[in-house]
Amino acid sequence: MHTSYLGIDVAKAKLDCALRLPEGKIRHKVVPNTPAGFEALHAWLVKQGAEACHACMEATGIYWEAVAEFLAAFETITVSVVNPAQIKAFGASQMVRTKTDKVDAKLIAQFCFERHPVLWQAPSAAEQALRALVLRLDALQTMHTQESNRLQVARPAVEQGIADHLQWLDKEIKRLVKAIHEHIDRDPTLREKQRLLESIPGVGERTIAVLLAYLIDPQHFPNARQAVAFAGLDPRQHESGTSVRGRPRMSKVGHAFLRKALYMPAVATLYRTHWGQHFQQRLAANGKIPMIIIGAMMRKLVHVAYGVLKSGKNFDPAMHGA
Numbered sequence: 001m002h003t004s005y006l007g008i009d010v011a012k013a014k015l016d017c018a019l020r021l022p023e024g025k026i027r028h029k030v031v032p033n034t035p036a037g038f039e040a041l042h043a044w045l046v047k048q049g050a051e052a053c054h055a056c057m058e059a060t061g062i063y064w065e066a067v068a069e070f071l072a073a074f075e076t077i078t079v080s081v082v083n084p085a086q087i088k089a090f091g092a093s094q095m096v097r098t099k100t101d102k103v104d105a106k107l108i109a110q111f112c113f114e115r116h117p118v119l120w121q122a123p124s125a126a127e128q129a130l131r132a133l134v135l136r137l138d139a140l141q142t143m144h145t146q147e148s149n150r151l152q153v154a155r156p157a158v159e160q161g162i163a164d165h166l167q168w169l170d171k172e173i174k175r176l177v178k179a180i181h182e183h184i185d186r187d188p189t190l191r192e193k194q195r196l197l198e199s200i201p202g203v204g205e206r207t208i209a210v211l212l213a214y215l216i217d218p219q220h221f222p223n224a225r226q227a228v229a230f231a232g233l234d235p236r237q238h239e240s241g242t243s244v245r246g247r248p249r250m251s252k253v254g255h256a257f258l259r260k261a262l263y264m265p266a267v268a269t270l271y272r273t274h275w276g277q278h279f280q281q282r283l284a285a286n287g288k289i290p291m292i293i294i295g296a297m298m299r300k301l302v303h304v305a306y307g308v309l310k311s312g313k314n315f316d317p318a319m320h321g322a
């Protein structure tokens with residue numbers, strides 16, 4: 001059990017750090033969010049006598065990944081990466097009314113001290129590379145949609161430039177799709193996981209790449225419910241007494257990119273596969289509206305993907321009424 005706890009408030013350019021020492025005192029340090037800044041942070045920890053500590057940060061964007069990987073490489077440092085909603089709720093419970101980077105870092109350190117969050121497991125190099133490829137592909141596809149919309153209303157002065165850019169985007173998207181396929185095929189672990197996920201009707205190659213890139217498997221989540229919560233697909237109830245009976249909604253406290261990636265596969269599964277149609281009919285018979293059913297199928301896909309990876313067995317339609 002560590003006696004020093006490090007809270008890190010992560011921004012694109014800097015890291016605001018708060019170190020809670022064994023006697024309860026807080027020491028603050030600001031370093032750049034760069035490799036040189038990471039080295040300076042570790043040197044500061046050693047100087048404070050806290051080279052063995054539990055570090056905690058929020059999962060905001062991608063800016064936390066590099067420092068998390070750097071700290072996790074030290075045997076004496078454990079790292080936790082938590083949902084920002086947890087820190088927000090903890091701050092409300094502590095009656096914290098001020099929000100600054102320094103205050104947030106101190107709050108994260110105190111959260112780490114009191115709650116001892118689960119440890120973060122660094123993804124493998126192959127998984128990190130796959131995530132980078134998947135995110136780049138999504139960015140180019142978004143750019144392609146934007147440029148296509150611009151081309152429809154473009155003036156002659158810029159029309160050719162947009163057309164040339166679209167042609168380049170088409171080639172680059174095809175190259176990235178091929179690169180993702182080859183990257184998975186080269187790695188035995190990713191290749192075996194892909195084989196299992198391919199057995200799920202409605203889940204295509206790009207959806208599989210996203211699921212693999214974001215570690216939706218038993219090695220990184222203790223159960224399927226946590227994987228669902230990571231994507232923000234868990235339902236949120238709103239009821240109180242006898243008068244408040246709000247409709248359950250998707251919490252959306254999780255990874256937006258995962259939710260976006262699962263939307264179209266959920267729709268395709270519901271209307272183009274036997275097991276999805278059975279699922280849709282059962283929920284519709286219980287009075288569920290179409291958007292609720294789509295959200296439920298998005299959750300179901302995560303549960304099913306987690307299940308086939310945990311069992312090591314292909315998807316069995318009989319288990320889902322098909």
